[in-house]
Amino acid sequence: MYVEESIPGATPGSAVSVMALTATARDVLEGAFMPLWVRGEVSDFKAHRNGHWYFCLRGEDAQLKCVAWSRERRRIPAPPDDGMQVVALGRLTVYPARGEMQFSVTRMEAEGDGLWRKALELTRARLQADGLLDPSRKRVLPRYPRRIAVITSRDGAALRDIYAVAQRRCPSVEIVLVPAAVQGDSAPESLCFALDQVARWGDADLVIIGRGGGAREDLWAFNDERVARALATCPVPTISAVGHEIDMSICDLVADLRAPTPSAAAEAAVPVQSELRERLRMSAETLSALAAERLASARTRTDDRYRGLVLGAARRVERRRLQLESSGRRLHALSPLATLDRGYAILRAVDGRTVRSIDGLHPGTRVEVVLRDGTAAATVDRAVPNGQSTSAPAVAGTES
């Protein structure tokens, strides 16, 4: 009798309190089970105002009350829907206030990636409602970027890949790393901060944001709504390059261009240097042809005013030509003046000044004619100002 009396709850006299029993039951349950994955169908899901989720997991004729505390459910991509088949990781415990067994969930996965899809769809719908997915928002990328900002981690493969492509295609383009964490809990904030830096810096022509491939959870920061919104408001045209070939990320939807990998982003962003050189050469030719045409048409006019302008033009062209010659053979080959200079001669007085006017030229005046490849001394035979005779030019002149 004495022994029974000493066991709590063995007799009416040693009855235990409800609190003591439920607390003991909790300790026993918590000690008996490691955190474990449980399979079941979600029902009675409720998201409470305070951020906690309450639901049941059902299977056959059993059910398990579940809770996902707001501070512990960061890794659950989206709230599950009733009827969803899920597996949930949690700890089994007792909730003394209700006297119920409770499963405290920290992670959850649905069949067929249901939760990930749902999270994506929810974010996508919010962005769509704000017009951020409108195709008309897509900007054209600069054709000739000089400086490309790359938002990624300093040590990742993405930066190396982009650098290698830039080096191969056009080493003139500068790559500026804007370092950011690309995975882990701090990644969304870090990516947003980097985007903000690029915007405030304002000195990049283009921005590539991304990382190399990884597990879905590693890429999840690029599905973060805050990152997507920061990307959408970036004043510089954007390319997303999240290393996954199959799934689209939210950033892919918002960026001006989606590239499947960082290397592909660089291919799209960086022009080929040899093609640029060729284009530059063609532009130089076009420019010089247009200028020559313009000068020629102006020259045919007899109006004094136009003659003055043409002579002025020739002077300016000559001045520019001399500058350009001094800037080296490469530049000279590109210069439109290399073709322009064929037709021009400059008339100089004996004191070296360029002769711009018939004034001061008389029969017998000695002048110097400067041509592309040499200089000739000459004497004026006849000097006739415009208007007195249109039949003869004033002097051996500026046309070939």
Add this chain to the structure above:
Amino acid sequence: MERIEAIASRLEDEELDLDTALALFEEGVAELRAASAFLTQAETRLKQLNEDADGLFRIDDLRD
């Protein structure tokens, strides 16, 4: 480069007065020189954007 192409297309406009055309042409030559110099770069520059406490930006060489 885009500026050069824009200049060329403006020069094609017959109505352009000569002074403007010449000014454009001179600008085009200057741009050509700049672009040509830009394209002589043989090794990609790799930099890192750094922001100091006052919000001023600096780009530094990134050694790997």
